[in-house]
Amino acid sequence: MGKGRLAVPAGVTDWAIAVGVAVLLLGTGLSGTHPSGGRELLGCALLAAGGLALAAHRRAPLVVLTITGLCAVGYLGAGFEVLSVAYLVAVYGAVRAGHRAVTLAASMGLLAVLHLTALVFHDGPAREVVAQARNTLEIAWLVAAFAAGEAVRQAERRADEAERTREETARRRADEERLRIARELHDSLTHQISVIRVQSEVAVHVARRRGEQVPEALLAIQEAGWEASRELRATLEALRDDDTTPPHGLDHIPNLVKRFRTTGLETTLRIEGNPHAVPAAVGRTAYRIVQESLTNVARHAAATTASVLIDYRPDALGIHIDDNGKAILHPAPTPGLGLLGMRERVTALGGRLRTEPRSAGGFTVQAELPTNGAS
Numbered sequence: 001m002g003k004g005r006l007a008v009p010a011g012v013t014d015w016a017i018a019v020g021v022a023v024l025l026l027g028t029g030l031s032g033t034h035p036s037g038g039r040e041l042l043g044c045a046l047l048a049a050g051g052l053a054l055a056a057h058r059r060a061p062l063v064v065l066t067i068t069g070l071c072a073v074g075y076l077g078a079g080f081e082v083l084s085v086a087y088l089v090a091v092y093g094a095v096r097a098g099h100r101a102v103t104l105a106a107s108m109g110l111l112a113v114l115h116l117t118a119l120v121f122h123d124g125p126a127r128e129v130v131a132q133a134r135n136t137l138e139i140a141w142l143v144a145a146f147a148a149g150e151a152v153r154q155a156e157r158r159a160d161e162a163e164r165t166r167e168e169t170a171r172r173r174a175d176e177e178r179l180r181i182a183r184e185l186h187d188s189l190t191h192q193i194s195v196i197r198v199q200s201e202v203a204v205h206v207a208r209r210r211g212e213q214v215p216e217a218l219l220a221i222q223e224a225g226w227e228a229s230r231e232l233r234a235t236l237e238a239l240r241d242d243d244t245t246p247p248h249g250l251d252h253i254p255n256l257v258k259r260f261r262t263t264g265l266e267t268t269l270r271i272e273g274n275p276h277a278v279p280a281a282v283g284r285t286a287y288r289i290v291q292e293s294l295t296n297v298a299r300h301a302a303a304t305t306a307s308v309l310i311d312y313r314p315d316a317l318g319i320h321i322d323d324n325g326k327a328i329l330h331p332a333p334t335p336g337l338g339l340l341g342m343r344e345r346v347t348a349l350g351g352r353l354r355t356e357p358r359s360a361g362g363f364t365v366q367a368e369l370p371t372n373g374a375s
Contacts, residue, residue, distance in 0.1 A: 015055045021086050022051025028082050035079035043078035046071045050086035057093035062102060065090040069110045076117050084114075095149025096156075103146065197225030226299075249283030250310065253290055257308055260294045266305045267294065273312030278371045285345045285369060286310070286319050289353075292342055293321040293365045302326050303362060316351075319367040322358065342367075 025047040034040060050071030057064045065087070072084035087110070094103040200222040207214045248256075257269045278286075290308055297306045303325030311318030339355060342365075346353040351369040358364050 010058060011055075014058060017089065018052050018055040020051075021054055021089060022048045025051050025082055025085060029075065029080040032081060034081075039078045043075040043080040046075040046078065047080065047082065050075070050084075054086055054089050054093075057090055058097075061090070061094040061097040062099055065094045065099075065103060065106055069106060072110065073113055073117055076114060077120075084110075091146055092149040092152075095146055096153045098153060100146075100150065103149075107146070193225060193228050196221070197229055200225050248287045248291075249280065250278065250286055251283075252287055253308070253310065256287070256291055256294070260298060260306070263298055265294070265298050265303065267308065268306075269308045269310070271310050271312070275312050278317055278369075281349060282317055282369045282371055285349060285351075286317060286367075288345060289319050289342050289365065289367050290321060292339075296339075297321075297323040297325060297363070313371075315370065315372055317369045317371050319365075319369070321365040322362060323364075324362040326361075 026044060029043060029047050034043065050068045053064050053067040053071070068084070068087040068090040072087050075082060091103055091107060200218060203218055204214050204222055207218070254269060257267045260267045294306060294308070297303050303323040306321065306323040309318070309320035311320065342355075343353050346367050346369065349369050351367060354364075354366045356364060
């Protein structure tokens with residue numbers, strides 16, 4: 001929409017058309033020869049009804065087609081010689097909506113009924129001529145309305161196809177760009193990070209074998225190497241991922257727990273509440289929290305057991321991971337990339353994350369992710 005232009009709601013436009021056609025029909029019918037008394041009132045009511053029914057031609061085109069057709073027969077039978085403008089507009093709307101065959105059949109039937117009605121209700125020797133003339137005029141206008149509706153329908157279909165083509169092109173270019181970035185990251189960073197990680201591990205191993213105290217800076221380098229390698233791998237997987245490969249979510253947590261059991265960590269999984277569908281972003285975040293927490297437990301905590309609890313609540317998903325490893329009881333140092341990544345994911349969803357040592361020993365990670373609006 002251009003700057004300064006006001007968009008008119010479709011409902012307002014439809015009612016404006018309906019009222020305009022109703023006024024046109026009433027004006028045309030009352031200005032010409034027409035009956036009096038009860039037939040006049042009936043005819044006026046049908047003229048108005050046929051026009052006002054057009055307000056629903058977008059929502060129920062076939063219903064409007066039927067109503068306007070019946071009104072046309074009714075006010076012709078009542079003695080009003082008026083062109084069925086409302087029915088022509090209904091034909092246009094029905095064809096535009098794609099109901100071509102039904103509209104064509106209904107229109108042919110209506111023409112026959114209008115012809116018979118004119119023959120029955122017109123008096124005098126000229127009634128055949130009047131009926132034929134009316135029939136010819138109705139056919140011409142019906143063809144025009146049908147053609148206009150079909151033209152608009154085809155134009156809208158081509159516009160929709162063009163929009164889909166643009167979206168597919170944009171999606172394909174985005175996929176190509178993701179793959180290009182993934183290749184560049186892999187080529188430029190993976191090797192260097194691997195070298196840093198291996199060299200730091202060798203240095204730590206040599207220092208420990210010699211009985212020397214490992215410098216904190218060297219341990220920090222080793223930890224950063226592991227974290228950078230894991231984050232880079234996750235980033236490359238996300239970049240290479242496409243729509244046909246669903247990301248890991250809640251359904252993958254049981255297999256994740258089983259994998260950690262094979263490492264010697266006795267890991268249990270418990271589900272509470274009534275499992276229900278949650279937003280995809282919540283499921284992905286829950287999986288990443290469990291994955292990161294268990295990885296930290298297996299790597300750093302010297303733990304033998306770990307428990308995972310998934311708690312389904314009406315408006316939130318709770319995640320609780322406990323272990324029996326070694327935990328520092330004073331305030332924790334600056335969080336690493338893994339913990340920072342968890343906190344960023346949870347915050348982005350409007351949730352809460354709590355990570356702290358347990359008074360009974362070990363460490364706990366607790367997250368609450370809102371699921372409002374989940375179906």
